[in-house]
Amino acid sequence: MITLDHYLYLSAILFFIGVFGVLFRRNLIVILMSIELMLNAVNLSFIAFSRYTASMDGHVFAFFVMAVAAAEAGIGLAILVMLFRNRRTVQADDLTLMRD
Amino acid sequence: MANVESLRYFLPELLLTALVLAVFLVDLGLKRKKVPIATLMVVGLLVSLYAVLKTPGAEGVTLFLGMVSLDPFSVFFKVIFIVTAVLVTLFSMESDEVEEKNFGEYMGFIAATTLGAVLLASSNHMLMAFLTLELVSVPCYVLAGYISRSRRSSEASLKYVIFGAASSGLMVYGISLLFGVTGSLSFEGIRDALSAGNPGEIIVLISLIFILAGLGYKIAVFPFHMWCPDVYEGAPTPITAFLSVGPKAAGFAVLVRMLHVAFSSSDGAAAYLTDISSVDWPFLVAIISAATMTIGNLLAINQSNIKRLLAYSSIAHAGYLLMGVVALSQLGTQALLFYFVVYLLMNLGAFLVVLNFRSQTRSEQIGDYTGLAWRSPIGAFVAVSMAIFLFSLTGIPPFGGFIGKVYLFASIIQGERFIWLAIVAIANSVISLYYYARIIKVMFLRGIDAEDLGGFVSSPTTITLLTILAVGTAVSGIFWGPIARWVSHSASLFFG
Amino acid sequence: MLAASKYAPVVLLFVIALAIPVLMIGIATIVGPRRLGVKKKVPFECGTEPIGDTRKRFSVRFFLVALLFIVFDVEAVFIFPWAVLFRQLGLFGFIEMAVFLFILILGLVYVWKKGALEWE
Numbered sequence: 001m002i003t004l005d006h007y008l009y010l011s012a013i014l015f016f017i018g019v020f021g022v023l024f025r026r027n028l029i030v031i032l033m034s035i036e037l038m039l040n041a042v043n044l045s046f047i048a049f050s051r052y053t054a055s056m057d058g059h060v061f062a063f064f065v066m067a068v069a070a071a072e073a074g075i076g077l078a079i080l081v082m083l084f085r086n087r088r089t090v091q092a093d094d095l096t097l098m099r100d
Numbered sequence: 101m102a103n104v105e106s107l108r109y110f111l112p113e114l115l116l117t118a119l120v121l122a123v124f125l126v127d128l129g130l131k132r133k134k135v136p137i138a139t140l141m142v143v144g145l146l147v148s149l150y151a152v153l154k155t156p157g158a159e160g161v162t163l164f165l166g167m168v169s170l171d172p173f174s175v176f177f178k179v180i181f182i183v184t185a186v187l188v189t190l191f192s193m194e195s196d197e198v199e200e201k202n203f204g205e206y207m208g209f210i211a212a213t214t215l216g217a218v219l220l221a222s223s224n225h226m227l228m229a230f231l232t233l234e235l236v237s238v239p240c241y242v243l244a245g246y247i248s249r250s251r252r253s254s255e256a257s258l259k260y261v262i263f264g265a266a267s268s269g270l271m272v273y274g275i276s277l278l279f280g281v282t283g284s285l286s287f288e289g290i291r292d293a294l295s296a297g298n299p300g301e302i303i304v305l306i307s308l309i310f311i312l313a314g315l316g317y318k319i320a321v322f323p324f325h326m327w328c329p330d331v332y333e334g335a336p337t338p339i340t341a342f343l344s345v346g347p348k349a350a351g352f353a354v355l356v357r358m359l360h361v362a363f364s365s366s367d368g369a370a371a372y373l374t375d376i377s378s379v380d381w382p383f384l385v386a387i388i389s390a391a392t393m394t395i396g397n398l399l400a401i402n403q404s405n406i407k408r409l410l411a412y413s414s415i416a417h418a419g420y421l422l423m424g425v426v427a428l429s430q431l432g433t434q435a436l437l438f439y440f441v442v443y444l445l446m447n448l449g450a451f452l453v454v455l456n457f458r459s460q461t462r463s464e465q466i467g468d469y470t471g472l473a474w475r476s477p478i479g480a481f482v483a484v485s486m487a488i489f490l491f492s493l494t495g496i497p498p499f500g501g502f503i504g505k506v507y508l509f510a511s512i513i514q515g516e517r518f519i520w521l522a523i524v525a526i527a528n529s530v531i532s533l534y535y536y537a538r539i540i541k542v543m544f545l546r547g548i549d550a551e552d553l554g555g556f557v558s559s560p561t562t563i564t565l566l567t568i569l570a571v572g573t574a575v576s577g578i579f580w581g582p583i584a585r586w587v588s589h590s591a592s593l594f595f596g
Numbered sequence: 597m598l599a600a601s602k603y604a605p606v607v608l609l610f611v612i613a614l615a616i617p618v619l620m621i622g623i624a625t626i627v628g629p630r631r632l633g634v635k636k637k638v639p640f641e642c643g644t645e646p647i648g649d650t651r652k653r654f655s656v657r658f659f660l661v662a663l664l665f666i667v668f669d670v671e672a673v674f675i676f677p678w679a680v681l682f683r684q685l686g687l688f689g690f691i692e693m694a695v696f697l698f699i700l701i702l703g704l705v706y707v708w709k710k711g712a713l714e715w716e
Contacts, residue, residue, distance in 0.1 A: 005605055008280075012613035015273055020617040022266045031262055038269035042276050049280040057285050058276075061227050063673050065272060068234045070670035072265045074663045075241050079261055081659055082245060083254045092262075095255050098330045098408075104688065121702055128709045300603035306610070 007048035014041035028083075028090045032076045039069040106163035109170055112151040112178065116215040119144035123211055127204020134193065134203050141189045141207050145214070149182045162224060166286050169224040176437055176590035177221035177353045180444060181346055185214040187448055187565070188342040194452075194562050196459040197247055197336040206246055209239035210342065217350035224361070226275045226285040229354050230268075233318065236347050237264050243342070244335040256334025263317060263327040271314020277307035287362040295365055295376045305379040311358070312384070318351035321422065322392040325415045329399075332411035337458055340407055341451035344414045345444050352440070356425055356433060359385075364428065373428045382517070386426045390524045393419025397531040405464050406454050409535065410447075413493060416532060417443060420508060420525060426518055427511035430591055435507035437587040442492065442500035442576050449569035450489040453482055456562050472543040472556065479556035481563070483543040485570040490536040492573045495529050500576030505529065660712055671700060 014037060021034025043062040050058025084090055107114075122144070126137060152175060160171040188210060192198045198206060216235030223229045241264060245257025279285055281303045282293035294304070317324040332340045363381060364373040375382055396416030403409040421443075424436030457472070458464055473483035492499035505525075512522045558566070576583055678685065678693050707713060 005609070008606065009609050009612065012609050013616050015269075016613045017617050018269070019266075020621070022262070024621070028258065028262070032265075035262075035265045035269055038266070039272065042269065042273045045273070045276040046279065049276065052280075053283045055283065057227075058279060061230075061276075061279070061285065063677075064227060064231055066673055067670050068231065068268075070666045071234070071238055072261070072268075074667050075238055076258075076261045076265060077659060077663055079241065079245055079254065079257050081656055082248055083258050085656075086249065086251045086254050095259060097252050097255050098333050121699065124706055125702065128706065300606065302607055303603055 004048055004052045008045060011041045011045035011048065014038075014044065026092050028080055028092055031092065032073060032080070035076075036069055036073060039065055039072075101161060101163050101165075103164055106168075109155055109161065109163055110168075111155060112148045113215065113218060115144065115148040115151055116211065116218060119148065120208055120211045120215060123204055123208040127202075127208070130204075132200070134200050137204050137207050138189055138193050141211065142186055144211070145182050145186050145189070149179065149186075152178045152182065166288070167225045167228045168219065168222050170222060172590040173357070173433075174222035174353070176587070177349060178218045180349050180440055181214050181217040181221070184342065184346045184349075184444060184448070185210055188338050188346075190561060190565060191338040191341060191448075191452060191455060194459065194559060194565075195336060195338050195455050198338065199247075202246070206243065209243050212239045213243070213342075213346060217346055217353075220350045221353035221357075223354060224287050224357070226279070226287075226290075229358065230272055230275060233271075233314070233351075233354065234268060236350050237268065237318070240264075240339075240343060240347055243339045244331050246336055246339065250334070252334040253336065254334075256331045259327050260331045263324075267314050267317035267324060270310045274307040274310025274314070277303055278311070281307070287358060290362040291365065291376065294363065294378075301378045308363070308379060308381055308384075312381075312388070315351055315355045315358075316388065319348050319355065319418050319421075320415050321388050321418050322395045322415075325392065325395070325418075328415055329408045329411040332414075333405055333408045333464075337407065337451060337455040340411075341448050341455070344410070344447055344451070348414070348418065349440055349444075352421060352425075352436065356436065359425060360428075360433070375428070382426050382428055385422055386518045386521050389419050389422035389426060390521055391419075392416070392422065393525060393528045397528045397535075400532070400535050403535070404466055406466050406469070406539070407464050409466065409539075410450060410454070413532070413536075414447065416528065417447075417493075419528070420505065423508045423512050423518075423521060423525060426521065427515045429511060429515055431507075431514055432511035433591040434584075434587045435504070435511045437590055438507050438580075438583060439504035441583050441587070442504045442573065445569050445572040445576065446489045446492040446499075446501055449485060449566065449573060450493065452562065452566055452569065453486040453489070456482060456558050456566075460556055460558075466539055466542060469539060469542050470546045471548060474548050476555040476557065478558050478563070482556065482558060482566065485566045486543065487540050488570045488573055490540055492577070494533045494536045496533075498574070498577045500573050500580070503577050503580045657715065664707060664712065668700070668704070671696075 018034045018036075018038035018041060021037065022031050025031050025034060043065050046058040046062045046065070050056065050062075080090060087094065101109075119141070123137060123140060126140060127133060130136060155170070155175075160169070162169045189207065192206070192210075213236055216232045216237075216239070220229065220232040220236055223232055241257055241261040244260045245254050247253040275285070278290065281300050282290045284290050284293055313324060317327075320328040332343065335343065359381065360373055363375060365376050393416045396412045396414075396419060400409050400412035400416065403412060421436055421439055424432045424439065426432070427435070454464065457469065461468055472486075473480045488499060492501035495501045495505040509522045509525065512518055512525075674696065675693070678689060682689070
């Protein structure tokens with residue numbers, strides 16, 4: 001029997017895999033993908049809660065999170081392409097022009 | 101209030117939406133576009149400012165089935181955002197970094213950020229807060245990277261988008277947990293659920309930390325401030341000025357509303373609020389506030405790039421401003437609003453000087469400001485106005501920043517719980533004097549025989565704007581009565 | 597007190613969620629042998645030796661098309677529920693969706709005029 005808890009465990013695991021990806025991966029495209037994973041984990045948790053509490057709010061929120069995730073991915077990739085044209089790199093370690 | 105009835109209270113936002121679309125479309129048809137598009141922006145913004153001031157129901161209604169609330173608090177912030185956008189539009193005309201080529205997109209994104217900020221200040225529901233926070237953030241990512249051939253600008257923009265997207269992911273996860281334990285997404289619904297019983301304090305604490313991460317990133321507080329110096333340094337100067345006032349004020353507006361409506365309840369007289377969430381968030385925010393102002397000020401000391409120095413200074417100011425949130429009282433909110441009025445004048449003024457200096461000398465190094473006061477009469481004028489802005493940022497009388505800080509300290513001391521925070525803040529003001537005074541020293545006391553550097557000129561628009569901002573900064577420190585009345589009106593009904 | 601709380605499982609959830617990525621990365625680094633060699637870099641069990649570089653550069657134009665596709669595609673998320681409830685939402689819903697689509701079309705016009713849809 002799959003209960004609310006199972007969905008929450010899955011969502012939390014996915015979310016933290018995403019967080020670890022953002023913190024420890026060095027390729028900027030993989031970092032953007034990890035952020036998408038975080039947002040999709042959030043969607044899962046919203047939908048699980050929404051079904052559990054029989055309210056539509058969580059479903060609606062998940063729709064908007066999807067739209068926002070698409071916008072962020074679009075902007076992120078566009079900026080990445082611009083950075084690649086200027087710098088010929090997609091590695092986070094190479095972003096060192098500005099330092100204290 | 102239902103959807104169709106709400107529309108007539110929503111006129112300013114509809115006008116701003118039309119402005120965003122119009123600016124993007126006008127860009128398609130024109131070759132020489134700077135002047136017509138800037139004119140369209142200023143006219144459109146002023147029309148919506150008029151609409152904000154004339155909209156009925158400003159004593160407090162909720163629109164669109166409780167998604168948006170219209171009250172004096174949101175009206176106050178709408179005025180701040182629109183005025184900032186007008187000034188930044190004029191700054192952009194003066195800047196040599198803003199090209200003609202994509203000017204419509206540039207202005208369109210400023211208008212879109214303003215629309216997002218206006219909605220963010222009035223959002224009364226987690227969905228609305230999340231969406232409008234994104235509407236503020238996403239155009240800013242693009243604006244930070246607007247100089248497409250600059251390597252610094254694109255690096256700044258990419259750092260901004262990665263930090264921003266990750267922290268909005270944290271925030272929305274916090275919202276989902278809060279939705280799980282309270283079963284509601286509207287601020288009032290969350291408050292009712294929290295005060296009715298105790299729905300799992302650990303989950304509330306975790307979700308609150310995640311939500312604070314998302315908002316803390318937007319207002320650049322410790323430990324979410326790392327993007328700020330890089331983005332401020334890499335972005336075009338008018339955009340740096342914009343980011344340091346507009347989105348920061350928007351983040352504070354929603355932070356105050358969220359913490360004071362969803363996580364607090366007010367007593368009968370509504371002068372004080374009590375924390376109802378059983379997780380003691382005021383203490384958490386007080387710690388963040390003290391850490392933010394200390395880190396910001398200490399790291400500012402060694403900066404040689406003036407935009408980077410002002411970035412750390414704006415981090416420190418976010419720390420001071422959080423004192424108004426921690427105070428949990430009407431006086432605290434008033435102090436916060438008052439400080440924003442003054443902060444708008446002095447911070448935009450300081451950035452206008454940086455912009456003017458950059459367009460003359462192509463330099464952002466503090467060392468190059470040597471002898472600015474002695475280079476030409478206009479150089480002297482610019483140096484004097486810069487000194488006014490910097491003294492006011494330090495909080496020295498008789499400038500507006502001093503009155504703003506007095507209000508913030510008073511609200512903390514009146515709250516009695518966080519007296520130590522006021523002491524930390526005073527110590528920090530002393531530290532900040534050191535690095536602000538360094539710039540003033542370089543401009544006035546060095547290079548007295550600096551004629552060989554060449555004269556320093558400013559356009560008439562720059563001189564006019566500088567005069568307005570400098571006089572505003574000085575006058576707000578002497579005749580602060582009208583501003584104090586305006587903010588007390590804006591904060592008092594907010595709790596009603 | 598905490599153990600008796602009905603939210604103890606959710607606390608456990610966080611511990612497990614943090615532990616799993618730590619374990620996955622940690623065990624892989626500790627246990628995994630690190631013997632790199634020419635044989636190891638050859639594709640696994642797939643018959644012929646590879647010819648040329650698999651990491652072929654794609655033209656940046658594909659990126660642009662993909663971006664535009666994502667942005668316009670995701671809007672279907674809002675159109676679909678509206679279409680399902682078309683009769684209940686009535687005229688007001690219709691006008692709202694018309695405004696939404698109008699703004700989307702303006703976006704399309706903008707992209708078109710800017711030349712982002714041209715392949716050359």
